[in-house]
Amino acid sequence: MEEVLALIEEKKHEFAQGPFMKFLQDKSIDPRQRLAWGPAFAPFAMSFKDFNKNVLRKEPSDSKLQEMINQHSYEDGRHWIWFLQDMKIMGYDNPMNYTDMLKFLWGEETQKVRKMAYDLFAICTFEEDILMKLVVIESIEATGNVALFEIAKVAKELQQITKQCHPYFGESHYAKESGHIQASMDDVEDYLKSIQLTKPQKKKAFTLVEKVFADFTEAMDEMLVFAQKHPYDLPFTTTRNINQSRTAA
Ligand SMILES: [Fe+2]
Numbered sequence: 071m072e073e074v075l076a077l078i079e080e081k082k083h084e085f086a087q088g089p090f091m092k093f094l095q096d097k098s099i100d101p102r103q104r105l106a107w108g109p110a111f112a113p114f115a116m117s118f119k120d121f122n123k124n125v126l127r128k129e130p131s132d133s134k135l136q137e138m139i140n141q142h143s144y145e146d147g148r149h150w151i152w153f154l155q156d157m158k159i160m161g162y163d164n165p166m167n168y169t170d171m172l173k174f175l176w177g178e179e180t181q182k183v184r185k186m187a188y189d190l191f192a193i194c195t196f197e198e199d200i201l202m203k204l205v206v207i208e209s210i211e212a213t214g215n216v217a218l219f220e221i222a223k224v225a226k227e228l229q230q231i232t233k234q235c236h237p238y239f240g241e242s243h244y245a246k247e248s249g250h251i252q253a254s255m256d257d258v259e260d261y262l263k264s265i266q267l268t269k270p271q272k273k274k275a276f277t278l279v280e281k282v283f284a285d286f287t288e289a290m291d292e293m294l295v296f297a298q299k300h301p302y303d304l305p306f307t308t309t310r311n312i313n314q315s316r317t318a319a
Contacts, residue, residue: 071265074205074275081283082212082249090290093297094220101227102160105239106302107293109162110180114289115153115238117187122147125194126203135200138253142207145252152237159234166306174306179299182292186285193278201267205275207251208262209282215249217290 085091094104122143131137157163176184190210194203225239237243250258267275296305 071201071205071267071275072263073272074267074279075208075259075262077276077279078208078212081209081279082216085213085283085287086216088287088290090294091216091220093294094224097227100302101224102231102302103297104224105160105221105228105297106300106305107297108157108160108239109174109305110296110300111183111293112153112157113175113180113184114187116150117184117191119147119150121187121190121194125191126207133200135204138251138255138258139200139203139207141253142251145246149238149243149246152243156236156238159232159236160228161303162305170306179292179296182285182289186289189281189285193281199271199274201265201271202274202278204251204262204265205278206282209279210286211247211249211251213283213286214247215244217286218244218247 093099096104127140127143127147128136129140131140174180190206194206197203221239222241222244225236226241228236228239235242246252248258250262255261
């Protein structure tokens with residue numbers, strides 16, 4: 071597993087250099103605009119609840135690793151509640167036609183975000199090798215760790231405007247995303263490194279790491295395009311260039 075973790079680390083650094091991260095770091099853009107992709111991220115944020123509960127979790131657990139995955143699933147599987155709170159705080163809880171909302175959530179502009187969720191379900195639902203699920207979790211956690219680190223910095227700026235804590239975008243969420251599976255164990259990383267993989271397992275694991283990172287990269291690139299086209303106060307209806315919103319209020 072050590073080589074797989076090394077690949078994840080490499081992909082993590084690559085992911086951290088992407089255009090989405092640069093956008094989050096650009097202080098010339100209003101923090102609300104830098105997080106204007108939030109509503110479009112809903113298909114993933116909400117599906118993640120089911121992914122943790124129905125795909126990753128297995129009760130009662132039949133191994134130490136499944137027990138760790140279960141613990142992880144209870145933690146990560148409840149973060150959607152924070153997402154809803156943030157959407158409310160950010161003013162996206164306005165009444166909207168049900169059918170318009172459905173069109174938005176399953177629309178053209180959230181395709182990659184949905185695909186990212188679908189692929190995770192596709193990879194893990196019928197996967198019988200728990201180590202492959204672990205590889206997927208480790209890859210997801212690496213992307214989450216990098217993205218939430220940058221997002222939390224934007225949320226700090228946002229807090230100056232909203233005067234409220236942002237449970238999903240803020241530091242408290244980042245604090246929960248250590249970059250590794252969230253299980254009550256002191257030496258998680260050492261334990262993971264000590265796991266031996268066969269050659270075929272290693273080969274499959276490398277493919278899965280590449281796949282998860284490719285999906286997250288495409289999804290976050292899609293979110294960047296969304297934030298560039300939708301003013302933060304009109305995310306559902308208007309698609310146009312938002313150069314006028316580039317300066318902080
Ligand atoms: Fe999370």
